[in-house]
Amino acid sequence: MPHPYKTTSSRSAEEPQRRRILIADDDPNIARFIQITLENPQYEVVAVENGLEAIKTFEEGEFDVVILDVMMPYVDGFQACERIREHSDVPIIILTSRDGTDDVVHGFELGADDYITKPFKIAELMARLESILRRVATRNVRKAPPVVRVGELEIDEPRHRVTVRGNEVALTPMEFELLYFLAANAGRVFDRETLFREVWGYEYVGETNLVDVCVRRLREKVEVKPSHPRIILTVRGVGYKLADT
Incomplete structure (x- = not known):
């Protein structure tokens, strides 16, 4: 079974809870835009340009959320999602610009948690991120029995x-x-x-x-x-x- 959420578990409890986000998109303008927009005292964003770099970067670091574009060279977003999911339960968001629901369903079957269709508003991405991080943060404070x-x-x-x-x-x-x-x-x-x-x-x-x-x-x-x-x-x-x- 994959390790539950390979994320911030090894960080000191005294360190600020700054969430680390990995974004992979072969369009450097989009990747950079997301990085600049999200980067703040709450989020640290690392941007790469293909799925191969995403896998390598993820394996070398600790991340709270991974955002993967579907269409990328060398290793696409689906393949990167599948590889990451083999070893981690970190939340994964898929970005797709293709019409229809095939990409969405396929990504979900590979273990993605959510998807966003391009073009999207940054407010929508923020809402999805906050929703995912809120779910993770409240896992241990549910009203239902453990x-x-x-x-x-x-x-x-x-x-x-x-x-x-x-x-x-x-x-x-x-x-x-x-x-x-x-x-x-x-x-x-x-x-x-x-x-x-x-x-x-x-x-x-x-x-x-x-x-x-x-x-x-x-x-x-x-x-x-x-x-x-x-x-x-x-x-x-x-x-x-x-x-x-």
Whole structure:
């Protein structure tokens, strides 16, 4: 299982909590613009120009968020996302300029946590960053029990550990967040809009099916027969719920 959030864990508790962000975009103007705009006492931003540099830089340092453009030379954003996700649960945001949802869905399947379509407003990027960092920061101050057990499923929230039928299951950060939310509210039905708001941290974007993709990925990992789920159930015309038995 990837190490939960290879981020600021080795920093001294007395050091300022300045978040480190890695941005990879082959357009130096965009990368530099994001770097200059985000750089402040709260954020330190490191910019690189391709996926290969992103992987190397990430492995050599500690970062709280990684932002990857899809179209890059040598190693593209998808490949970089997959490589980083093999060893870390650090939040990853995908940037895409292509129309349609294929890039979004593919990036999510590789372990990305969020996406932004180019062109975008810097305020939107800031909102996504703050939402992701807020989720990470509040993981240990939830109202729900730290360990949730529902049937054959056990979720140890503080340790970021999930077991099904006694076997540990590796989840991406967003898969974990969605499963934990459903398990903490087992038996309750949630529509996609509510799940998007509660788990992703901002209002639902109707043209995407990220919730459905995340549910499908979770079923592949926790269900005996994903095509006939018994843990994460679909309520037709409404949304999803986690079975409470």
